[in-house]
Amino acid sequence: MASTLQAVAPPAAARQPADPERRPALLVLPALVALAVFFLFPLISMVISAFTDPVPGLGNFTWFFSETQNLRVLGRTFTTALWVTVVALVLSYPYAYAMTIAGTRARAVLTLLVLVPFWTSLMVRTFAWVILLQDTGVVNDLLGTIGLGPFSLIRTQTGVVIGMVQLLMPFMVLPLYAVMSGIDRRLLTAAGSMGARPVKAFLDVYVPLSLPGVSAGCLTVFISALGFYVTPALLGSPTDALLSQQIFTQVNGLLKWGRGGAMGVVLLGLTLAMIALLAVTLRRAGKKVTG
Amino acid sequence: MSARVGRGALWAFCALVGVWLVAPALIVVPLSFTSKASLKFPPDGWSTRWYEHFFGDPAWMSALWTSLEVGLLVTVVATTLGTAAALGLTRARMRGLALVQGSMLAPMIVPGVVLAIGVYAVFLKLQLVGTLMGFVMAHTVLALPFVMIPVTASLSGFDRRLESAAASLGAGRWTTFRTVTLPLVAPGVAAGALFAFVTSFDEVVVSLFIQSPYLQTLPVKMYASVTRETDPTIAAAATMIIVLTTSLVLIATFFVARRSRAHQ
Numbered sequence: 001m002a003s004t005l006q007a008v009a010p011p012a013a014a015r016q017p018a019d020p021e022r023r024p025a026l027l028v029l030p031a032l033v034a035l036a037v038f039f040l041f042p043l044i045s046m047v048i049s050a051f052t053d054p055v056p057g058l059g060n061f062t063w064f065f066s067e068t069q070n071l072r073v074l075g076r077t078f079t080t081a082l083w084v085t086v087v088a089l090v091l092s093y094p095y096a097y098a099m100t101i102a103g104t105r106a107r108a109v110l111t112l113l114v115l116v117p118f119w120t121s122l123m124v125r126t127f128a129w130v131i132l133l134q135d136t137g138v139v140n141d142l143l144g145t146i147g148l149g150p151f152s153l154i155r156t157q158t159g160v161v162i163g164m165v166q167l168l169m170p171f172m173v174l175p176l177y178a179v180m181s182g183i184d185r186r187l188l189t190a191a192g193s194m195g196a197r198p199v200k201a202f203l204d205v206y207v208p209l210s211l212p213g214v215s216a217g218c219l220t221v222f223i224s225a226l227g228f229y230v231t232p233a234l235l236g237s238p239t240d241a242l243l244s245q246q247i248f249t250q251v252n253g254l255l256k257w258g259r260g261g262a263m264g265v266v267l268l269g270l271t272l273a274m275i276a277l278l279a280v281t282l283r284r285a286g287k288k289v290t291g
Numbered sequence: 292m293s294a295r296v297g298r299g300a301l302w303a304f305c306a307l308v309g310v311w312l313v314a315p316a317l318i319v320v321p322l323s324f325t326s327k328a329s330l331k332f333p334p335d336g337w338s339t340r341w342y343e344h345f346f347g348d349p350a351w352m353s354a355l356w357t358s359l360e361v362g363l364l365v366t367v368v369a370t371t372l373g374t375a376a377a378l379g380l381t382r383a384r385m386r387g388l389a390l391v392q393g394s395m396l397a398p399m400i401v402p403g404v405v406l407a408i409g410v411y412a413v414f415l416k417l418q419l420v421g422t423l424m425g426f427v428m429a430h431t432v433l434a435l436p437f438v439m440i441p442v443t444a445s446l447s448g449f450d451r452r453l454e455s456a457a458a459s460l461g462a463g464r465w466t467t468f469r470t471v472t473l474p475l476v477a478p479g480v481a482a483g484a485l486f487a488f489v490t491s492f493d494e495v496v497v498s499l500f501i502q503s504p505y506l507q508t509l510p511v512k513m514y515a516s517v518t519r520e521t522d523p524t525i526a527a528a529a530t531m532i533i534v535l536t537t538s539l540v541l542i543a544t545f546f547v548a549r550r551s552r553a554h555q
Contacts, residue, residue, distance in 0.1 A: 227402025
């Protein structure tokens with residue numbers, strides 16, 4: 001009984017040292033220790049190596065930003081993530097829209113389909129795309145029967161984008177659907193009754209209202225795409241490597257810990273900057289909806 | 292009339308996207324039953340020889356066992372740590388709680404390669420590269436968020452007066468937890484445990500760094516094989532992963548769905 005009373009007591013109670021409500025905090029400790037040793041410590045040691053290996057200083061960063069080869073990798077990582085985001089949005093917007101107008105059963109099927117990539121193993125899917133996209137693969141066979149191709153898809157950026165979009169589409173569809181299902185469709189009818197043609201009503205009324213979902217989905221997909229390793233490594237060409245592959249090569253192949261660390265810091269910094277942007281966007285969208 | 296055409300086009304588009312979404316899972320299974328020694332799809336004939344290959348090859352088998360062993364240990368460790376942490380975070384009242392909660396989810400957003408090179412460096416120092424303990428600890432950290440999310444969700448719908456009632460009837464803290472709290476949040480814990488296993492079973496990037504020639508997980512062995520061989524044994528391995536992870540995730544989803552239905 002006493003603990004219930006304290007549970008609803010104001011937070012001032014927390015300042016008393018012998019507060020029994022503080023004891024639950026001890027339960028967090030084991031997980032926190034594991035996180036510190038096997039997550040935080042590794043990240044910090046990577047950052048340290050970037051500034052100290054082989055000699056202390058900014059040498060690894062000046063190397064990274066002065067070699068055109070590295071800047072090209074950075075640019076390619078960015079454009080690949082951007083392409084993945086754009087293609088995912090183009091495929092997901094109508095898909096999520098269809099989910100909002102579908103009946104219960106059709107919606108269940110559409111949801112199930114978009115969740116399949118969540119379930120199947122990343123390694124398995126990437127392997128499957130290697131088979132599907134090979135020069136004599138199913139995709140090229142199909143293109144051949146309608147008189148197109150053959151295209152070289154594997155070991156190209158196109159192949160990488162096809163595979164990555166398939167893997168990341170749930171992260172685009174789900175936030176889009178969440179926002180779209182909250183849009184009042186009577187607004188479209190209202191716009192129509194004021195004389196707007198369906199397309200104009202859709203573009204002027206529906207699309208702006210769906211933008212919070214668009215920005216959340218785009219940023220999530222973009223952030224995930226920046227750090228992808230396995231899919232670009234197996235579907236892309238070694239000469240068109242992305243940042244994460246270069247990090248792997250520097251550390252695992254060349255044993256250049258400092259250089260790999262500096263690249264890691266750049267990738268981590270980019271990711272964190274995008275997450276900050278996502279947080280700001282979501283907060284602003286939330287304010288717009290509630291206020 | 293034009294609305295009808297528009298709607299038809301929309302459904303056709305969704306059907307195409309749907310096929311594309313499930314295509315990878317759909318081709319791997321038939322491919323594993325091909326009779327030819329090539330990864331050509333569709334197969335010309337059928338056989339189970341690639342499964343015989345898989346189960347007869349010591350390298351594939353040891354990779355499978357390593358994955359299962361690591362996965363089960365990660366499930367135990369991550370579920371215990373994650374459930375305790377979720378309990379602590381929902382009960383404790385102190386400053387900095389949100390920060391702790393946020394940092395627990397951080398492993399989900401840090402790029403795999405960035406974490407992998409850090410873990411590799413630390414493991415070289417601690418001599419954990421290529422060890423079971425190393426795999427278990429690295430995967431545990433990655434699995435923690437996937438345990439904490441469903442357990443926290445279970446706890447948020449939990450009526451704490453039931454615990455007070457048990458305590459007022461004379462039950463100790465541990466007895467109360469075992470007989471009242473745990474059974475009520477069990478669906479969330481079970482879902483978390485299954486997600487933890489799947490996370491570990493599926494992890495590639497960190498595992499690629501901390502593997503040794505003597506200790507590889509199944510996805511790492513697959514990764515190596517895809518770059519080198521063109522043998523449908525990979526398809527058999529992939530099919531086994533699909534069957535295992537899909538059934539586990541379906542079970543986890545069932546637990547989560549049952550929990551949310553119980554609260555409606």
